[in-house]
Amino acid sequence: MKNDLSKIFKHLTLLTQLGxxxxxxxxxxxxxxxxxxxxxxxxxxxxILGFFFGLGASFMTAYKFYMSQTRKNKGDKKKVSFNRxx
Numbered sequence: 001m002k003n004d005l006s007k008i009f010k011h012l013t014l015l016t017q018l019g020x021x022x023x024x025x026x027x028x029x030x031x032x033x034x035x036x037x038x039x040x041x042x043x044x045x046x047x048i049l050g051f052f053f054g055l056g057a058s059f060m061t062a063y064k065f066y067m068s069q070t071r072k073n074k075g076d077k078k079k080v081s082f083n084r085x086x
Contacts, residue, residue: 014069021061029054 033050036042 018062018065021065022058025057025061026051026054029057 029050030047033046036046037044
């Protein structure tokens with residue numbers, strides 16, 4: 001029971017981390033675009049650039065997160081042998 005609960009919390013934290021990794025770069029880029037338009041009077045077109053840069057950054061972050069988790073899980077797999085001489 002305790003082992004199952006720890007697995008659930010582990011997966012929940014990984015899911016939360018992935019969600020934050022996807023949304024935060026996009027929000028930060030859009031906030032920077034708002035700052036540019038508010039402070040310096042740059043046109044609204046900068047939001048389009050900020051959106052695409054934010055999406056690129058979030059996909060890159062998610063990819064790095066995925067690669068780190070697959071690297072970490074490679075060591076967790078047990079060797080499966082169908083030979084009786086394990």
